Amino acid sequence: MKPIGSRIPLLVFNNKGIYCEVAGVYLDPWQPVEKAIITHGHADHSRWGHKQYITHHTNVPIIKHRLGDINVTGKKYNETFVINNVKFSFHPAGHIIGSSQIRVEHKGEVWVFTGDYKIEDDGISVPYESIKCQTFITECTFGLPAFKWIPQAEVFEDINSWWAANKDEGKTSILFGYSLGKAQRLLKYLDTSIGKIYTHGAIENMTEVIRPMVEFPETTLITRDTKKDELLGNIVLAPPSTHGSTWIRKMVPYVTASASGWMAFRGARRRRAIDKGFVLSDHCDWQGLLKAIEATGAEKIISTHGYTDIFSRYLREQGYDARTEKTQYEGELSEIENTKESEVVE
Amino acid sequence: MKHFADLIKKLDSTNKTNAKVAALASYFEKASDTDKVWTIAILSHRRPSRPVNTTLLRTWASELSNIPLWLFEESYHIVGDLAETIALVIPTSEKSTEKSLTTFLNEFIDLKKKSEEDKKEYVFKNWKVLNYYERFVFTKLITGGFRIGISQKLMTRALAKATGVDEDVLAYKLMGNWNPQTISFHDLILEEKASDFLSKPYPFYLAYAIEGEVSDLGEVQDWSVEHKWDGIRSQVIIRDRELFVWSRGEELVTDKYPEFHSFADQIPDGTVLDGEILPFPNGNIGTFNDLQTRIGRKTISKALLTKTPVILKAYDLLEWKGKDIRNTPFKERRELLESLYKDYLLNQAESRSNTLQLSEKMYFDSWQAIAKERSRAREMKSEGLMLKRKNSPYQVGRKKGDWWKWKVDPLTIDAVLTYAMRGHGRRSNLFTDYTFALWDTDKNELVTFAKAYSGLTDAEFRKVDAWIKKNTLERFGPVRSVTPELVFEIAFEGIALSKRHKSGIATRFPRILRWRQDKKIEEANALEDLKAMIPS
Numbered sequence: 001m002k003p004i005g006s007r008i009p010l011l012v013f014n015n016k017g018i019y020c021e022v023a024g025v026y027l028d029p030w031q032p033v034e035k036a037i038i039t040h041g042h043a044d045h046s047r048w049g050h051k052q053y054i055t056h057h058t059n060v061p062i063i064k065h066r067l068g069d070i071n072v073t074g075k076k077y078n079e080t081f082v083i084n085n086v087k088f089s090f091h092p093a094g095h096i097i098g099s100s101q102i103r104v105e106h107k108g109e110v111w112v113f114t115g116d117y118k119i120e121d122d123g124i125s126v127p128y129e130s131i132k133c134q135t136f137i138t139e140c141t142f143g144l145p146a147f148k149w150i151p152q153a154e155v156f157e158d159i160n161s162w163w164a165a166n167k168d169e170g171k172t173s174i175l176f177g178y179s180l181g182k183a184q185r186l187l188k189y190l191d192t193s194i195g196k197i198y199t200h201g202a203i204e205n206m207t208e209v210i211r212p213m214v215e216f217p218e219t220t221l222i223t224r225d226t227k228k229d230e231l232l233g234n235i236v237l238a239p240p241s242t243h244g245s246t247w248i249r250k251m252v253p254y255v256t257a258s259a260s261g262w263m264a265f266r267g268a269r270r271r272r273a274i275d276k277g278f279v280l281s282d283h284c285d286w287q288g289l290l291k292a293i294e295a296t297g298a299e300k301i302i303s304t305h306g307y308t309d310i311f312s313r314y315l316r317e318q319g320y321d322a323r324t325e326k327t328q329y330e331g332e333l334s335e336i337e338n339t340k341e342s343e344v345v346e
Numbered sequence: 347m348k349h350f351a352d353l354i355k356k357l358d359s360t361n362k363t364n365a366k367v368a369a370l371a372s373y374f375e376k377a378s379d380t381d382k383v384w385t386i387a388i389l390s391h392r393r394p395s396r397p398v399n400t401t402l403l404r405t406w407a408s409e410l411s412n413i414p415l416w417l418f419e420e421s422y423h424i425v426g427d428l429a430e431t432i433a434l435v436i437p438t439s440e441k442s443t444e445k446s447l448t449t450f451l452n453e454f455i456d457l458k459k460k461s462e463e464d465k466k467e468y469v470f471k472n473w474k475v476l477n478y479y480e481r482f483v484f485t486k487l488i489t490g491g492f493r494i495g496i497s498q499k500l501m502t503r504a505l506a507k508a509t510g511v512d513e514d515v516l517a518y519k520l521m522g523n524w525n526p527q528t529i530s531f532h533d534l535i536l537e538e539k540a541s542d543f544l545s546k547p548y549p550f551y552l553a554y555a556i557e558g559e560v561s562d563l564g565e566v567q568d569w570s571v572e573h574k575w576d577g578i579r580s581q582v583i584i585r586d587r588e589l590f591v592w593s594r595g596e597e598l599v600t601d602k603y604p605e606f607h608s609f610a611d612q613i614p615d616g617t618v619l620d621g622e623i624l625p626f627p628n629g630n631i632g633t634f635n636d637l638q639t640r641i642g643r644k645t646i647s648k649a650l651l652t653k654t655p656v657i658l659k660a661y662d663l664l665e666w667k668g669k670d671i672r673n674t675p676f677k678e679r680r681e682l683l684e685s686l687y688k689d690y691l692l693n694q695a696e697s698r699s700n701t702l703q704l705s706e707k708m709y710f711d712s713w714q715a716i717a718k719e720r721s722r723a724r725e726m727k728s729e730g731l732m733l734k735r736k737n738s739p740y741q742v743g744r745k746k747g748d749w750w751k752w753k754v755d756p757l758t759i760d761a762v763l764t765y766a767m768r769g770h771g772r773r774s775n776l777f778t779d780y781t782f783a784l785w786d787t788d789k790n791e792l793v794t795f796a797k798a799y800s801g802l803t804d805a806e807f808r809k810v811d812a813w814i815k816k817n818t819l820e821r822f823g824p825v826r827s828v829t830p831e832l833v834f835e836i837a838f839e840g841i842a843l844s845k846r847h848k849s850g851i852a853t854r855f856p857r858i859l860r861w862r863q864d865k866k867i868e869e870a871n872a873l874e875d876l877k878a879m880i881p882s
Contacts, residue, residue: 145413146421146434255360264434266358267426267774270495271804276359309821310420317414 010086010104010111011137013325018113018137020104023086026050027102027113030328037088039115040099041066041180044330054081056090058213059098062180065209077126093117094128095282096181097210103131112296113137116331118281119288122152122185124214128292136298141283141331142261143303143311149261149285155278156189162257162276164194167233172254176240176274179203181282183237184210186259192217195234198226200247203237228252243272261285283331293320305329349377350385350447351479357496366496370504379531380448386534387526388492389501391596394527397457398465398488400428406466410473411435423824426774429486433478441475454488455527493771499743509535514549514742521596522546547581547592548618548664548672549742553732553749560752561713563733570676570736571708571716573728574751575622575659576634576840576854578641582619582658584610585668591623604646605656605701612693613702616668617686620740621660621705627653629700631727633842635852660687661705661732664740672740676748679740680707723754724881729839730754756837757879758859759784759871762792763832766814767825769799777814777826778807780858782836784849785872792830793873795849796838801858810861833865834858841879851876 012019017029017036025035032049039045039055041062046053048067055063057074064070075081077100080089090100095116104111112133121127159175166173177183179202187207190197197219199207204221220226222236231251240258242248248256261281262268269277284292293301293315301322303312308324315322356369374382387393408418418435425431457465469488476484486492502520506513516535522545524534556563563569579594589610591600600606603623613619625632625640636654640646663683664672671679687704710716716731723730730753738748761782769778779799783792802810810832817829837859844852851873 144421144424145411145417146425146431148434148438150438265425265774266430267770267772269358270361270772271774271776273361275361275365307420307424310417314414314417 010106010109010135011113013327018327020086022106023083023088023104025054025083025088027104028115028329035083037102038063039093039102039113040095042096042116044328045115054088056098056100059100061209061212062098062206065206066180077129091131092126092129094119094121094125097125097184097214099125101129101131103133109134111135111137112298114139114292116141116283116329117292118284119292120149120152122282124185124188130292130295132297134298135300135302136293136296137302137304137325138289138293139283139329139331140289140303140306140308140311142281142285143289143307145286147261147264147281147285148287149279149281152185152189152280155259155280159186159189159257159259159278160191160194162255162278163190163235166255167195169255170232170253172231172233172251173235174248174251174254174256175235175237176243176256176258177203177237177260179206179239182259182280183207183239184214184216185280185282186237187216187219188214190217190235196220198222198231198234198236200236200238200242202239243274305331347443347445347447347450347476347480347483349373350381351477351483353385354483354494355479357494363500367500367504367507370496370501371507374505374508378446378448381446382531383526383529383534384447384451386501386505386520388487389496390498390520391491392524392526393487393490393492394451394455395458396488396490397454398469400489402462402465403428403432403469403485403489406469407432407435407473410470411437419823423768424775426768426770429482429489432473432485433482436473436481439475439477439481442477443472443475443480450484450487452527495771505535511535517549517742518546521549522592523598544585544588545583545590545598547583547590547596548670548740550579550581550594550620551741551749552744553751554744554746556733556750556752560716560733563750566710566713566716568736569710569716570680570734571710571719572661572705572732572734573723573726574730574732574753575624575631575705576727576729577622577624577637577656577659580621580623580658581664582606582609582621582660583665584613584617585615587611587615602640602643602646603656604651606658608694608699609702612690613686614667614689616665618663618665619658619660619683620662620664621658623656624659626655626657626700633727633840634854635840635842635844655701657701657703659703659705662740675737675739676734677736720752720754753839756839756859757841757853758835758837759876759879760833760862760865760869761795761836762830762867762870763810763828763834764792764794764830765825765827766810773807776807777811778802780810780834782834782856783830784876785870787872787874789868789872792867793849795847795851795873795876796836796853796856798834798836798856798858801837802861806861830867833862833867833870835860835862841876841881843880849873849876851880 016031016033018027025037026033027037028039028045029036030047035052036050037054041059046063053070053072060072060074075090077090077092080087087105089103091103093099093101093115095118102113110133112131116139117128119128163173175186177186183203184207197217199219199221256274257276257278258274259278259280261283263277264279299321301315301320303324304327312322312324353373357366404418408415422428422431457468472484473481502513502516506516581592583590587610589600591603591606593599625636627636639654663679666682690702720731733750733752735748761784763780764783765781766777767779769776781794781797783794786793814828818826820827836856838853838856840854842852
């Protein structure tokens with residue numbers, strides 16, 4: 001039921017992205033547009049070809065590294081900027097470094113678009129902040145009760161003892177994580193008293209971009225001259241797409257592991273033919289999503305990607321006005337599927 | 347249970363067979379004798395019967411995790427394993443259990459007789475105190491076949507490593523009927539008792555499919571050829587005037603085939619035959635479809651016995667006059683089998699029953715002649731040929747070298763993908779189980795004719811999965827109907843008319859041969875094309 005004199009919604013989903021007609025701007029568009037407000041640096045949210053990009057300032061070097069010489073403006077968190085009377089501001093999303101939610105306000109109406117987010121403090125990105133709104137556009141990559149994360153401190157303890165055990169057996173540990181976000185989160189908490197940390201070029205380059213903003217342990221780039229023997233007992237951080245490649249096979253003897261939310265499923269792990277799975281995600285788990293939604297006070301919830309139909313149905317049963325919109329965001333797919341990193345993002 | 351759950355966790359942490367064997371072997375070295383026996387039983391599919399049905403488990407899991415049942419079901423379709431789903435959705439416990447695996451399994455056996463209320467109390471109590479892996483294992487033991495990617499062969503290898511007993515000897519000891527509740531580890535593994543021996547079958551020798559050119563097998567004179575029969579592989583044991591019929595799945599099926607009961611009187615004691623149970627309606631070999639009416643029936647009606655009788659096509663003799671002759675060359679075993687068969691025929695000259703038949707042995711002088719015989723397979727109602735080296739022993743399990751199957755090329759047809767369902771195990775959360783359809787006479791409508799789950803590479807499955815998610819028309823629980831657009835070439839081994847199928851046709855072992863990305867759905871085959879393949 002539409003109120004009398006209702007106008008078009010503040011944000012609509014069209015074939016190019018999430019559109020604010022009043023301001024004439026897109027949020028995380030998937031087709032080239034004039035002006036794009038960007039939540040974070042992953043490829044499904046910050047794409048090629050927009051004339052103008054607006055994003056959080058810590059994300060500026062990241063998307064410049066990925067997209068080259070683009071026209072981009074950096075903003076601070078909580079800094080309001082106005083376009084055609086519509087107020088916009090970025091707020092921490094806690095997903096990866098430089099990730100934001102976008103708050104949109106017009107004539108007393110407030111919408112928040114999360115992009116991707118998690119509520120656990122990872123110690124690298126500015127922690128997620130709950131923003132009051134009437135309409136909350138949320139991802140639900142892991143929107144099933146089967147997803148339940150354990151605190152990252154425990155996961156890193158497991159990862160480090162896994163590394164130490166492999167070292168005892170004289171093997172190289174290979175840990176897969178997406179080159180922007182997951183790789184740095186893993187790097188930050190690896191225990192360098194066990195051994196040295198080696199990196200794949202994609203991860204090394206991205207980490208160099210972020211080093212000025214976050215303190216990381218020392219890394220060594222694997223090059224053609226790196227001898228197999230010097231890797232033994234040490235750990236290699238590599239993007240998931242390298243799994244099964246000749247680059248990896250040269251490192252025999254090795255043990256592989258992947259750190260992703262999908263590793264919660266035994267089948268996903270077996271399908272990917274990885275030895276060990278660590279359940280570690282930069283997205284919310286089921287309870288995280290529900291808590292985040294409740295804290296916004298929003299009545300209208302729009303799910304953009306993940307198990308959207310199931311999640312929206314559950315929210316409706318809980319009394320929310322919830323629906324699903326089709327987008328081209330992909331969540332954490334590439335962490336288990338062997339897709340090229342350039343195509344898909346965590 | 348703690349140790350067993352730890353073992354499963356360890357097995358889950360590696361993709362390498364040697365590491366799995368090592369983890370199992372080290373478990374076998376440390377576990378108590380009764381836990382060892384139960385572990386062997388579980389990993390050779392001898393779990394106690396299910397004490398609680400899965401409907402109740404689903405309801406209770408959704409209750410304890412405080413989510414609606416539909417949401418639990420949706421989660422299950424995505425996770426692809428019931429015990430894993432339950433372990434995931436139930437609130438996490440940091441506790442653990444000190445109770446042994448044996449105690450739990452004995453409790454399950456007692457639980458079966460208890461009231462629903464008692465069962466619920468028991469299951470809830472345990473779900474609440476067990477940690478994730480223990481909860482997974484606990485529930486998996488209740489729900490069904492304990493399939494976790496550890497084969498019986500792998501378990502046997504680990505047990506051999508831990509005990510020093512030879513792997514093939516162990517494989518034999520673990521065959522047949524033994525009760526994990528009563529047998530001791532010593533009796534099962536270390537000692538052989540005559541009473542355990544009576545019904546015990548030998549491990550089946552299984553053949554690999556031939557690779558490359560058949561002439562690469564060497565001298566044609568070294569090989570004995572038979573048709574490859576399409577029935578139920580089985581061992582028929584006559585010992586102490588008793589008959590035991592075992593299927594390859596190590597199921598004792600004596601009661602299902604009353605046709606064979608007279609063997610106990612007609613075949614001498616101390617005989618073990620290896621052969622194929624085949625349907626024999628109207629005095630001819632039938633199709634596997636005919637046999638399906640017999641499989642799974644506990645009581646066999648007179649009408650069914652008349653309509654679809656079975657025969658045993660014997661092709662090997664493993665025990666003769668009470669002696670294990672598996673190491674005698676095939677040619678000699680075969681000759682003993684033939685003389686045994688001659689006596690059998692003489693013994694029952696009066697009744698002229700044809701329930702026991704020999705699989706005809708053929709010798710050829712050229713590989714071309716063998717290839718020619720193979721081309722007669724469909725006419726002979728066989729799946730192709732078996733090539734057996736004349737001097738080969740009867741080996742344990744699937745081994746390369748001495749026995750090869752050389753099947754006829756499958757029949758194929760181009761069909762349209764119409765429905766898809768999520769897979770299980772390593773295919774969980776991927777749409778990998780497909781339904782295929784063919785055109786009706788007027789090319790107006792697509793008629794379902796087969797389901798197929800295998801034949802694509804992982805990369806192709808991922809592509810088709812992504813396509814299905816974008817092209818879903820309707821959802822029915824775990825099943826989705828999709829826009830008819832993709833064409834696949836489907837291969838199958840056999841074909842027969844069937845009243846149980848909507849299309850009126852049953853295909854044997856349908857699988858995907860290739861994804862025909864070059865074809866539009868208009869170019870897919872019609873049901874008429876399929877019907878034309880049915881042999882008259």
